[in-house]
Amino acid sequence: MEIALQATGLTKEFKGFVAVNNVDLSIEKGTIHALIGPNGAGKTTCFNLLTKFLQPTRGTIKYEGRDITRMKPAEIARLGMVRSFQxxxxxxxxxxxxxxxxxxxxxxxxxxxxxxxxxxxxxxxxxxxxxxxxxxxxxxxxxxxxxxxxxxxxxxxxxxxxxLSPDMLLLDEPMAGMGREDVERISKLIQKIAENRTVLMVEHNLSVVADLSDRITVLARGEILAEGTYDEISKAPEVIEAYIGASHD
Known part of the structure; x- marks a missing residue:
């Protein structure tokens, strides 16, 4: 198993409020990995930390084995890790x-x-x-x-x-605001571009997550609640209570 992107002990505090707390995350090379969670779970903050739009309070981030914790977005883009809408x-x-x-x-x-x-x-x-x-x-x-x-x-x-010739693509809610036809089109596009790239995406559309993702990390209150395939996390009681159940009651 080759790791494209790895975060260890990733933590972000805002004036005493802990938005992301001690997150360990490994993204396998050549996979589509989704980051999901209820509102306020810390997804956006975590995504901004990984893409270097925020600096962590504590923890390290490595891309292809190289420490990028203190790098700027433009610097990591040159290494081949590019956020959508860069x-x-x-x-x-x-x-x-x-x-x-x-x-x-x-x-x-x-x-x-x-x-x-x-x-x-x-x-x-x-x-x-x-x-x-x-x-x-x-x-x-x-x-x-x-x-x-x-x-x-x-x-x-x-x-x-x-x-920008990325080896890894990070997509922030690529389906936001789309109708069904556009969702289907962009889903197929993501599948196509992931054939020879690693993809990490934050996404609210669970059907998209189920169809596209090889692995899913669920965040809640700034911490990892569960991780696995969609079948695995969709059956986890804590996930159903915190995220899926809340979305589909």
């Missing part, structure tokens, strides 16, 4: 192609020079089109991002993340 938002007035081209340039440490000629910028087009095709947006290549339906915008955000 390019904070899509550019609404740019086309789908131009958005992915921005990400490709940033992935190579270049600024996006809007005044450059199309001939110079077009050297990124072939790779950009490959990522656009991978997320199913080929027919929208020349559409303005602002004109895309919500689910397609999320797909574009994933495409810009993939353009």
């Amino acid at each position: 390019i904070s938002a899509i550019f609404p007035d740019l086309t789908v192609l131009q958005n992915v081209r921005v990400a490709l340039q940033r992935g190579r440490g270049e600024s996006y020079d809007f005044w450059r000629s199309d001939k110079i910028l077009s050297r990124f087009d072939d790779r950009a089109r490959a990522f656009i095709d991978e997320v199913g947006l080929t027919e929208f290549t020349d559409e303005r991002a602002a004109a895309l339906p919500y689910g397609r915008k999320r797909a574009l955000e994933i495409a810009t993340t993939l353009a």
